[in-house]
Amino acid sequence: KKKIRVAIDGPSGAGKSTIAKAVARELGIDYIDTGAMYRAVGYKTIRCGVDPDDAQAIKEMLDHTEIDFSGGNIILDGVIINDKIRTPEISKRASECSALADVREKLVQLQRQMGQAKSVIMDGRDIGSNVLKDAEYKFFLTASAEERARRRFEELKEKGQPVEYGQILSDIRQRDHKDMTRELNPLCKAEDALEVDSTEMGIEEVTQFILKEIEKTW
Ligand code: C5P
Numbered sequence: 001k002k003k004i005r006v007a008i009d010g011p012s013g014a015g016k017s018t019i020a021k022a023v024a025r026e027l028g029i030d031y032i033d034t035g036a037m038y039r040a041v042g043y044k045t046i047r048c049g050v051d052p053d054d055a056q057a058i059k060e061m062l063d064h065t066e067i068d069f070s071g072g073n074i075i076l077d078g079v080i081i082n083d084k085i086r087t088p089e090i091s092k093r094a095s096e097c098s099a100l101a102d103v104r105e106k107l108v109q110l111q112r113q114m115g116q117a118k119s120v121i122m123d124g125r126d127i128g129s130n131v132l133k134d135a136e137y138k139f140f141l142t143a144s145a146e147e148r149a150r151r152r153f154e155e156l157k158e159k160g161q162p163v164e165y166g167q168i169l170s171d172i173r174q175r176d177h178k179d180m181t182r183e184l185n186p187l188c189k190a191e192d193a194l195e196v197d198s199t200e201m202g203i204e205e206v207t208q209f210i211l212k213e214i215e216k217t218w
Helices: 016-027 034-048 055-063 088-097 101-117 127-131 145-158 165-181 203-217
Strands: 005-009 030-033 067-070 073-076 120-124 137-142 194-197
Touching: 005 016, 005 127, 016 030, 016 120, 016 203, 030 034, 030 067, 030 101, 034 055, 034 067, 034 073, 034 088, 034 101, 034 120, 055 101, 067 101, 088 165, 101 120, 101 127, 120 127, 127 137, 137 203, 145 165, 194 203
Parallel strands: 005 120, 005 137, 030 120, 137 194
Antiparallel strands: 067 073
16 A cells, blocks of 8 residues: 555644544554654753743753654653653643744654654644645544543543643643644644544544545545
8 A cells, every 4th residue: 555644633632642543553554643742842841941931952952852752652862751741731831842943843854754754644733734734634633622621631530630620621722822823833724634523523433534534545
């Protein structure tokens, strides 16, 4: 079968990563979670005490930063950081860092490299509109802010993290706003992307829908 690239974009909590993972497994292709890469950068700024407003310090940090995926893990400077980057604090910092030109330049370049060698499904905010503009399949996954907050709430609760629904909803709205209005590669639906509203659809239903769309022509 020929090489394909699949882009899945959308706001946080729409179910992108769960669905992209399932689609990747079904199709036997690689999954690349670009949000995890911005989270890794955000995590490192906190751990190293780097101020995101200090462009010089950010640049220096990026010069000594290695981000990779292996066996479903996100690896920062040789260390697996999977569970360290899924906190509200890191979400916020990742969003702040993702607006910085140097950060985007480095990560977008890395993502394009990752999408070159083999078939991949990549999820994020600017995959169909920027990173993989010529992807063969593009989806824009949405859901109401309330439903996305509810899902995030359940997810964090399950992990035993103390959270409040109202706080999550306001964090999500704030992050949506930031992601959609930033100057560089904002969250937006690519013209040729297929929009899927998952507010009233289950994970399995969306996964099957996307698989069917891909298998129509692959
Ligand atoms: O998808 P996730 O919530 O893990 O992404 C964390 C943050 O990284 C997002 O809020 C967004 O600001 C940023 N991001 C981005 N471009 C991407 C993926 C994520 O700016 N392609």
